[in-house]
Amino acid sequence: MPPVVQIYEVFPSGVVELRDDWSALGEKTVAKAFVEQMKEKQYAVRTLKTDGRLGKEVQQIQALYKQVNKSVQLHSYGPYVFPEKATRFEYGVGSLEAVLSANGADSAVFITAVEYVSPQTPETTMSVAVADATGTILWYRVKGSTGKHRLEDPSGSALLVEDILSSFPKRAK
Numbered sequence: 569m570p571p572v573v574q575i576y577e578v579f580p581s582g583v584v585e586l587r588d589d590w591s592a593l594g595e596k597t598v599a600k601a602f603v604e605q606m607k608e609k610q611y612a613v614r615t616l617k618t619d620g621r622l623g624k625e626v627q628q629i630q631a632l633y634k635q636v637n638k639s640v641q642l643h644s645y646g647p648y649v650f651p652e653k654a655t656r657f658e659y660g661v662g663s664l665e666a667v668l669s670a671n672g673a674d675s676a677v678f679i680t681a682v683e684y685v686s687p688q689t690p691e692t693t694m695s696v697a698v699a700d701a702t703g704t705i706l707w708y709r710v711k712g713s714t715g716k717h718r719l720e721d722p723s724g725s726a727l728l729v730e731d732i733l734s735s736f737p738k739r740a741k
Contacts (some may be wrong), residue, residue: 571598571679578686594719601729625688633678661703690715
């Protein structure tokens, strides 16, 4: 799935503004860093083709994943941890078969990131999930950072993606 990156500028007055230009650049740097890291782990990564009917389906899947991602973070990581969710990680987004089949893929990756650019307290949070054709999330990781991983900067994106994927297994040959 295309990465979803939202970068906000926080002004000294406290006003927060979504920066579409920074967000678009962040999506590109995060996608490039992800592809490079997965290649190092011996995985082939394909860019999702979303023409026609698939475009609407991808939008619906991403909208659902946004809610699932929020639930994972709240209930598996906190602050509202459900003990059964912490011990039995079971989340999904519904069937991805049509999208994956049309793209010749066997799994989908969801990357979401939010960054608040502020001179006082810059913050970045990124999550990555891997789901199979049934939509079951097989692997998930979220990571926060304060100031050292600017997403619109290729080296900042690369460092954060590398850190998140450090526990992702290398593909067996």
